[in-house]
Amino acid sequence: MSTRDLVLAALFTAIIVVLGLIPPVPLAFLPVPITAQSMGVMLAGCIIGATRGALAYVLLVVLVAVGLPVLSGGRGGLAVLMGPTAGYIFGWIVGTFVTGLLAQRLVSESQPALRQMAGFLIAGVVGGIVVVYAIGMPWLSFITGTPFDKVVTGSVVFLPGDILKAVIASLAARAVMVGYPLLPQRA
Amino acid sequence: MRIQLENVGLSFGERVALHTLSLELSEHRIGVIGLNGSGKTSFARLIAGLARPTAGRVLLDGLDTVEQAKALEGRTGFIFQNPGNQIILPIIEDDIALGLKSRGVDGADLTQRVSAALNRFGIEDLARRRPHELSGGQLQLAALAAVTVTEPDLILFDEPTNQLDLRNRAIVKDTIANLPEQAVIVSHDLDLVAGFERVLVFHEGRLAFDGWGHEALRFYRELAGC
Amino acid sequence: MLNSLHIEGASWLHRMGTGWKLFALFVISLALTLIDNLPVLAGALFASLIVARSIGMKERMLWQRTKPVLLTIAFLALVNMVLLSPRDGLVILLRLPAILFFASAVTASTSLSAFIDCLTRAAMPLEKMGLLRAADLGLALGLVLRFVPEIHERYRALRDAHQARGIPVKLHRLLGPLIISTLKDADSIADAIDARGIRGQKSRH
Numbered sequence: 001m002s003t004r005d006l007v008l009a010a011l012f013t014a015i016i017v018v019l020g021l022i023p024p025v026p027l028a029f030l031p032v033p034i035t036a037q038s039m040g041v042m043l044a045g046c047i048i049g050a051t052r053g054a055l056a057y058v059l060l061v062v063l064v065a066v067g068l069p070v071l072s073g074g075r076g077g078l079a080v081l082m083g084p085t086a087g088y089i090f091g092w093i094v095g096t097f098v099t100g101l102l103a104q105r106l107v108s109e110s111q112p113a114l115r116q117m118a119g120f121l122i123a124g125v126v127g128g129i130v131v132v133y134a135i136g137m138p139w140l141s142f143i144t145g146t147p148f149d150k151v152v153t154g155s156v157v158f159l160p161g162d163i164l165k166a167v168i169a170s171l172a173a174r175a176v177m178v179g180y181p182l183l184p185q186r187a
Numbered sequence: 188m189r190i191q192l193e194n195v196g197l198s199f200g201e202r203v204a205l206h207t208l209s210l211e212l213s214e215h216r217i218g219v220i221g222l223n224g225s226g227k228t229s230f231a232r233l234i235a236g237l238a239r240p241t242a243g244r245v246l247l248d249g250l251d252t253v254e255q256a257k258a259l260e261g262r263t264g265f266i267f268q269n270p271g272n273q274i275i276l277p278i279i280e281d282d283i284a285l286g287l288k289s290r291g292v293d294g295a296d297l298t299q300r301v302s303a304a305l306n307r308f309g310i311e312d313l314a315r316r317r318p319h320e321l322s323g324g325q326l327q328l329a330a331l332a333a334v335t336v337t338e339p340d341l342i343l344f345d346e347p348t349n350q351l352d353l354r355n356r357a358i359v360k361d362t363i364a365n366l367p368e369q370a371v372i373v374s375h376d377l378d379l380v381a382g383f384e385r386v387l388v389f390h391e392g393r394l395a396f397d398g399w400g401h402e403a404l405r406f407y408r409e410l411a412g413c
Numbered sequence: 414m415l416n417s418l419h420i421e422g423a424s425w426l427h428r429m430g431t432g433w434k435l436f437a438l439f440v441i442s443l444a445l446t447l448i449d450n451l452p453v454l455a456g457a458l459f460a461s462l463i464v465a466r467s468i469g470m471k472e473r474m475l476w477q478r479t480k481p482v483l484l485t486i487a488f489l490a491l492v493n494m495v496l497l498s499p500r501d502g503l504v505i506l507l508r509l510p511a512i513l514f515f516a517s518a519v520t521a522s523t524s525l526s527a528f529i530d531c532l533t534r535a536a537m538p539l540e541k542m543g544l545l546r547a548a549d550l551g552l553a554l555g556l557v558l559r560f561v562p563e564i565h566e567r568y569r570a571l572r573d574a575h576q577a578r579g580i581p582v583k584l585h586r587l588l589g590p591l592i593i594s595t596l597k598d599a600d601s602i603a604d605a606i607d608a609r610g611i612r613g614q615k616s617r618h
Contacts, residue, residue: 002603003597003603004600004603006549006552006553006556007599007603008596008599011556011564011595011602011606014556014595017519017562018591023578024583025584035450036584039530043592047592053482059557062550065528067417067520067525067528070415074437077516078438079514079520083482083513084482085485116533141506143446145497146492146496150492152491168588171588171589172585173591175588180593195534207486235608252612263608264609267601268601274608275552275605286611288549317562318559333609
């Protein structure tokens with residue numbers, strides 16, 4: 001891995017940490033305010049690609065593990081990684097990788113804007129929502145003993161917010177693609 | 188250190204950054220001036236081994252910067268334009284120690300060399316500070332400490348005073364003037380290089396003038412039309 | 414801004430090797446996950462509180478540090494009580510906080526550098542296999558901590574600039590400029606690392 005790739009991943013981890021420091025943004029049509037940090041998976045995958053993006057999240061999880069309160073709301077420490085929602089946190093690493101893979105496949109610089117946005121949106125929904133939940137929900141069900149189907153039903157309430165995040169992330173990813181394209185030069 | 192360029196050229200695809208050039212330098216102070224995009228930064232990066240020549244070769248004391256990179260490891264230091272981005276770790280003294288640690292220095296030797304580096308630039312009080320709390324001038328001095336701590340023979344500066352205010356500029360300039368190490372200084376700041384034994388003027392990727400500081404400045408002012 | 418959750422001290426847990434602590438935590442968590450006996454789980458929860466106290470963490474501090482996770486657990490326990498049985502709810506209400514508090518005690522009794530040293534040593538076999546450079550881990554974590562305050566500063570500047578121009582502050586408008594201006598520094602930071610030979614000669618170019 002080149003020094004530049006290592007630096008890009010580390011800078012992105014720092015961006016994700018900063019997104020956790022921003023107060024949650026209330027949105028008119030959603031009951032709960034959304035945290036900017038939860039968009040990190042989609043942003044990292046769509047902007048710096050699969051390998052560097054996944055590395056950025058490995059670094060984030062390591063920072064959590066070594067006891068730094070880098071998650072939104074000042075959460076951190078081994079307790080977070082051993083709690084019932086730890087599956088989602090480990091799922092971020094895989095989710096970013098999948099988002100990145102799809103974005104690299106679906107989006108190129110020569111496409112029209114709408115096509116790029118659609119590509120980013122698909123990548124973000126599959127990697128940032130489907131994959132993350134596919135890892136987080138079984139873990140939650142295993143740790144707590146709550147039946148899996150009930151966990152799935154309960155998770156549906158988060159879906160509208162997650163889709164909105166994917167839309168915002170694809171807008172931002174497209175803005176970066178125009179201003180400073182990094183996705184095409186893969187790590 | 189003897190710097191030799193043998194038919195060196197540098198291009199990025201179609202764009203030529205530096206046209207073929209042969210040159211030998213061994214002066215203690217070497218200035219490099221030129222307009223933006225003249226190739227002066229490329230010149231410094233080639234010497235430091237940060238860029239590979241696309242033609243010819245660069246030799247430092249007879250060693251090829253590409254073929255014998257390993258033997259040259261640690262012999263050159265580089266100070267960049269942006270003072271902030273050179274400090275990599277959150278605490279200044281840890282950052283200064285990093286270059287030594289990666290070369291296997293530890294224990295009392297490490298502590299002693301780090302504090303010597305801080306003392307040398309009069310920044311002992313910055314040891315435990317965080318980079319984002321410091322001024323550009325303080326950061327540039329910390330970067331100098333971090334680069335000189337591994338004792339390079341030659342230090343390259345790429346517009347070291349460009350992003351500093353007047354006061355910090357004076358401090359950094361003074362420090363560079365008194366540096367015992369051999370130095371190549373790329374700068375827009377003409378006063379910085381005026382008294383040098385040798386100043387190179389680059390223009391559109393070619394060496395346009397090579398000579399005494401004051402003559403080089405006169406040539407450069409005519410070239411720039413002011 | 415990012416203060417570690419480490420608590421200075423010299424307790425028995427502070428003096429224990431980091432690798433052993435993590436191993437013990439892993440074994441205890443696994444055991445508690447397999448145990449289904451209520452009195453044993455209650456005993457474990459009590460033991461976790463004793464351990465936390467022994468390193469200077471009072472219940473109040475434990476609560477502050479684990480509040481979001483504890484609330485999630487309480488909610489899920491309630492769900493289990495309704496859907497399954499009261500006993501099933503009680504089991505996770507005892508088991509999961511115990512694991513959480515043991516984990517918090519390890520976090521509080523281990524310094525950042527002890528953790529990073531332990532991780533770097535753990536990564537050594539991977540380095541021998543040529544998969545990664547163990548020293549890169551410390552470098553990368555250092556880089557993150559180095560640039561968080563700067564990026565936060567940059568975010569505030571962007572937000573202020575929007576407000577000054579009377580443009581409503583919208584996340585999607587800030588994210589692009591924030592990310593671009595940050596990632597543009599990657600080249601010069603990488604140059605500075607390579608010029609100082611921190612990752613060895615191999616990584617250049």
